[in-house]
Amino acid sequence: MKTLKFLIEKEFKQMFRNPLIPRLIVLFPTMVLLVFPWAVSFEIKNIRIDVVDHSKSTYSKRLTDKVSASQYFILHDTPPDYNTAMLNMENDKTDMILEIPSSFDVDLVKSRDSEVGVAVNSVNGTQGLLGSNYIMQIVNDLSSELRGELTQTLPPQLRASMMHMPKIDIVPQYKFNPALDYKNFMIPGFMVLLLTILCGILPALNIVMEKENGTINQINVTPVSKMNFILAKLIPYWAVGLVVMIISITLSLLIYGLWPAGGVIAVLISAIVFILSVSGLGIIISNYSETMQQASFLVMFFILILVLLGGMFTPVSSMPAWAQWIAAINPFNYLTDTFRMLYLNGSTLADVSGNLLALGVIAVILNGWAVFSYKKRG
Amino acid sequence: MRDNRTLLIILGMPVVEILLFGFAINMEVQDIRVAFYDPTPDAFTTGITERVKQNSYFTYRGDMHSMDDMEESMRKGELDLAVVFQQNFQENLVHSGEAAIQLLSNSSDPNRGSIAVTYATAIIAGFQQEQTELMQIPFQIQAENRMIYNPLMKSSYMFVPGIMGLVLMIICTIMTSVSIVREKERGTMEVLLASPLKQGTMIFAKTIPYMVISFIDFVIILLLSYFILGVPVNGSLLLLFLVAILYITLTLSYGLTVSTLVDKQVNAVIFSAITAMIPVLMLSGMIFPVDNMPQALQAFSAIVPARWFIEAVRKVMIQGLGITMIWKEVLIMFGMTLFLLGVTIAKTKKRLE
Numbered sequence: 192m193k194t195l196k197f198l199i200e201k202e203f204k205q206m207f208r209n210p211l212i213p214r215l216i217v218l219f220p221t222m223v224l225l226v227f228p229w230a231v232s233f234e235i236k237n238i239r240i241d242v243v244d245h246s247k248s249t250y251s252k253r254l255t256d257k258v259s260a261s262q263y264f265i266l267h268d269t270p271p272d273y274n275t276a277m278l279n280m281e282n283d284k285t286d287m288i289l290e291i292p293s294s295f296d297v298d299l300v301k302s303r304d305s306e307v308g309v310a311v312n313s314v315n316g317t318q319g320l321l322g323s324n325y326i327m328q329i330v331n332d333l334s335s336e337l338r339g340e341l342t343q344t345l346p347p348q349l350r351a352s353m354m355h356m357p358k359i360d361i362v363p364q365y366k367f368n369p370a371l372d373y374k375n376f377m378i379p380g381f382m383v384l385l386l387t388i389l390c391g392i393l394p395a396l397n398i399v400m401e402k403e404n405g406t407i408n409q410i411n412v413t414p415v416s417k418m419n420f421i422l423a424k425l426i427p428y429w430a431v432g433l434v435v436m437i438i439s440i441t442l443s444l445l446i447y448g449l450w451p452a453g454g455v456i457a458v459l460i461s462a463i464v465f466i467l468s469v470s471g472l473g474i475i476i477s478n479y480s481e482t483m484q485q486a487s488f489l490v491m492f493f494i495l496i497l498v499l500l501g502g503m504f505t506p507v508s509s510m511p512a513w514a515q516w517i518a519a520i521n522p523f524n525y526l527t528d529t530f531r532m533l534y535l536n537g538s539t540l541a542d543v544s545g546n547l548l549a550l551g552v553i554a555v556i557l558n559g560w561a562v563f564s565y566k567k568r569g
Numbered sequence: 570m571r572d573n574r575t576l577l578i579i580l581g582m583p584v585v586e587i588l589l590f591g592f593a594i595n596m597e598v599q600d601i602r603v604a605f606y607d608p609t610p611d612a613f614t615t616g617i618t619e620r621v622k623q624n625s626y627f628t629y630r631g632d633m634h635s636m637d638d639m640e641e642s643m644r645k646g647e648l649d650l651a652v653v654f655q656q657n658f659q660e661n662l663v664h665s666g667e668a669a670i671q672l673l674s675n676s677s678d679p680n681r682g683s684i685a686v687t688y689a690t691a692i693i694a695g696f697q698q699e700q701t702e703l704m705q706i707p708f709q710i711q712a713e714n715r716m717i718y719n720p721l722m723k724s725s726y727m728f729v730p731g732i733m734g735l736v737l738m739i740i741c742t743i744m745t746s747v748s749i750v751r752e753k754e755r756g757t758m759e760v761l762l763a764s765p766l767k768q769g770t771m772i773f774a775k776t777i778p779y780m781v782i783s784f785i786d787f788v789i790i791l792l793l794s795y796f797i798l799g800v801p802v803n804g805s806l807l808l809l810f811l812v813a814i815l816y817i818t819l820t821l822s823y824g825l826t827v828s829t830l831v832d833k834q835v836n837a838v839i840f841s842a843i844t845a846m847i848p849v850l851m852l853s854g855m856i857f858p859v860d861n862m863p864q865a866l867q868a869f870s871a872i873v874p875a876r877w878f879i880e881a882v883r884k885v886m887i888q889g890l891g892i893t894m895i896w897k898e899v900l901i902m903f904g905m906t907l908f909l910l911g912v913t914i915a916k917t918k919k920r921l922e
Contacts (some may be wrong), residue, residue: 210837232861280717308715313716318596323714361693368677368678481574491743495739496589
């Protein structure tokens with residue numbers, strides 16, 4: 192135990208000899224939580240649209256007005272033909288084109304059925320889909336408005352039958368995030384991202400740095416056990432991670448008014464288990480690397496996989512089955528899910544115990560591997 | 570670069586990542602876990618229930634027997650949507666002409682929450698339309714949709730250029746900054762700087778091998794995206810290569826600049842990793858469209874090189890546009906490169922004096 196204490200003291204001294212590290216621990220979470228939550232939103236507003244109106248009738252005019260009055264669209268231009276509008280799309284001046292055929296009003300009145308053309312830039316699939324959905328809504332609104340006006344002119348018995356259509360009331364209730372605020376959803380994810388970067392990169396560079404500096408040989412000739420050596424490497428990152436968590440929890444309360452309904456203790460406990468697993472991964476990388484450059488490439492490689500396949504940005508449930516298997520061994524995925532449940536759903540420690548167990552198993556395996564792969568005489 | 574293992578990592582990393590992310594990253598909301606609470610089952614409610622169960626977006630998770638059950642499984646994160654029918658649903662609908670369905674959606678993920686409600690609403694409306702056998706509705710306006718550039722709505726069209734920007738940024742920045750700082754740490758840099766070679770020539774000579782390796786990386790990513798992910802190359806291949814070379818030069822210059830700012834390898838790694846990864850993920854438009862951000866962040870995102878690269882690649886590769894449509898992006902990247910090289914040379918000179 193005494194050896195461990197001295198080793199830990201050595202690690203702390205080594206860590207704080209580099210003036211960048213303490214600054215990083217405080218400034219990095221502050222910056223990230225202050226700036227980036229504002230950048231995340233899938234809500235599509237301000238879609239630029241060109242309306243090509245071949246009809247130039249009262250009805251087409253009403254449709255154009257409805258589009259430009261909508262909060263989702265900005266009417267960019269009303270070019271005379273489709274090709275001009277298409278050129279605007281190529282020049283990235285507009286995102287959507289609504290084309291109203293010249294027979295629009297005639298069709299509407301005579302055959303009671305008319306068609307408009309919608310072309311949308313769908314490089315960003317979500318934007319394309321939502322944009323065309325919004326147009327559908329506007330078009331439907333217009334047709335029911337027109338229908339309402341028409342019913343006034345219908346014979347009374349027909350009007351009565353239209354009024355008496357049974358109506359199903361659909362009452363949506365958005366639980367846990369009634370304002371549908373994307374920031375609330377992403378902030379717990381940012382906390383996990385911070386922990387992953389700091390408690391993943393720093394340990395990955397640690398042992399390999401001692402290899403490059405030659406100080407590892409000094410440790411190797413002492414009777415320090417592998418277990419103690421690795422433990423002493425891990426514990427300081429626990430401390431780093433906890434400081435990061437405390438800063439993050441405080442900032443998200445002060446700036447965004449977010450507080451874990453499931454209890455702050457539960458948040459810290461799950462963070463501790465998670466830090467163990469990413470730091471373990473970092474140490475494994477460090478053990479296998481010969482140079483700092485190798486270690487840094489490898490750790491970035493794994494961090495990207497942890498993050499991008501970890502459900503922070505895109506849902507795990509929409510990944511193919513093999514990728515969901517990767518997610519099942521991805522600690523990032525478990526902690527993001529846990530934090531979101533604790534912060535938003537008001538889940539309790541008992542509710543997230545399954546995730547904690549998975550994180551614990553991952554941590555034990557990774558750290559066992561870390562001890563094993565540290566070749567003392569290497 | 571006398572190191573095969575590092576080379577293997579640099580060339581292997583993009584291969585694994587483009588394949589993993591190209592196939593796995595998908596925005597589409599699927600597998601919405603749904604449960605029903607139906608106190609008085611009747612023909613209408615079972616009809617709606619069946620229809621929701623059969624829909625491919627929904628995964629049926631069982632019937633609930635009380636609102637408390639429902640609350641609990643939502644809190645545990647087992648449920649995305651709960652459909653709650655009013656008591657005596659059919660009776661109400663037939664007699665008073667009105668009945669209510671409550672849709673409780675787990676909206677901790679707002680995107681998922683609102684899309685689940687949209688899908689369910691559409692199913693219920695469709696069911697009702699069938700039941701009431703509507704008379705032909707007058708004033709019907711149909712909208713015919715055309716998805717330009719990405720007719721199949723594949724997520725990879727959007728993400729592949731982003732992943733290119735991200736992976737190249739990380740590799741180029743870390744590669745240059747760490748290896749130059751390593752020479753600084755060991756003192757071999759001083760030997761080189763003291764030699765009669767001009768600084769410009771020296772820096773140029775240093776970066777050439779990195780440029781070659783990064784370009785090979787780009788070609789590998791491009792081949793995999795085209796042949797395996799099926800992302801088209803609609804524009805000129807030559808133009809795409811030129812954009813890539815410009816971006817690689819830019820990111821290498823950034824690595825050089827980082828190397829003049831720090832003097833420890835650890836710090837070079839931390840600095841490059843943080844500045845190359847987070848801004849690209851968050852602000853480049855790779856995942857979140859830049860147009861939706863607040864003005865201040867849009868302005869901030871203008872200094873993220875990957876933003877311009879990703880825009881240019883999307884235009885050339887997916888939209889098939891020519892040089893006249895991307896001159897802005899090209900000029901900005903060119904300007905950034907000159908600026909970073911200028912800073913690097915100035916810093917190096919100062920250190921020597």
